Amino acid sequence: MTLRSRPARTGIALSIGALCAVVLAGCTEGSEDSGSPTEKPTPTSSSSKPSSKPDEKLGKQAEAALDTVTIDDPEFVESGLETLSDGVHAESLLNRGKSYQLGVSCAGSGTAELSVHVEGKPVVRRIDCDGTATYERITEASTRLGIDVEGEPGASGMVAWRISEM
Template identity: 35%
Template sequence: MKLRWITGCAVVPTLLLTACTSDTDAEPWHAFSPTATHRTTQADTEKRLTAAARSALDGVTDEGASMVESGVERVSDGVHTQLGLTQGTTYKLTVVCAGKGTVRITLAPAAAGEKKPIPCDQSIAFERIKPKAASAHLDIVGNPGASGMIAWRVNKM
């Protein structure tokens, strides 16, 4: 009698485990993970917004100006970089944000520039930079609720 009870205790959990992990589910909605779909959609959206921001940025020609630095970042990550600029030289910062909401540009030291709001509607914003120090720190951060991609470029004038 004890042997049957022990065997039953071992077999029943195995059957339940096998039934729960069966791959014969007839409901198709179990085949897709919402998280994977969300990531794919988010990646596609980022690619589309990156292409839009770069296209708008590339549409601005800076004849005779040499590029110093550039990049593309998520609004959620922001742009945070130390620009290696020459004191007393004039530079032009070009920024495009594609997405929704607004971002703001901050250059430090404060004399190098000021906070400037930029809409994330693919508008092109320009900021003239003439650093009083050997380098300037660039921050572009999203305001609450902003999302999308930021493309930026610094050219020597």
């Protein structure tokens, strides 16, 4: 085992420290205004993924069109909010024999297809994504109600839906 004296260990530590300082100085020297590849890239916008702020605004617009019944009202049954690209695919449990109203609102651009599945054939309607509400009456309800909303090609926005007792 070889022991080094304190001055030798101190010299080695100073040498390592000096070497680190030289390496760090070399990495940052001249990079401020040189336009070298070490500059941070500038973020760019992408048209394939919309930001969440327009979706939030469109969501509020779609929900506002359906504000005739609020969650605190005894008539309120169920509601939801989805992006039009995801679509709405919901199945709601209802009380057999009662009457309900389904409201759907799409805010954005283009058109969407609304399918309401009650016993028998589905009722299919095209709706504009202009922020206005479309209503469908369900009389003598079965125990299940299926709701599907799909955006037509090129359509975008938010879809709100609400079921209330009549």
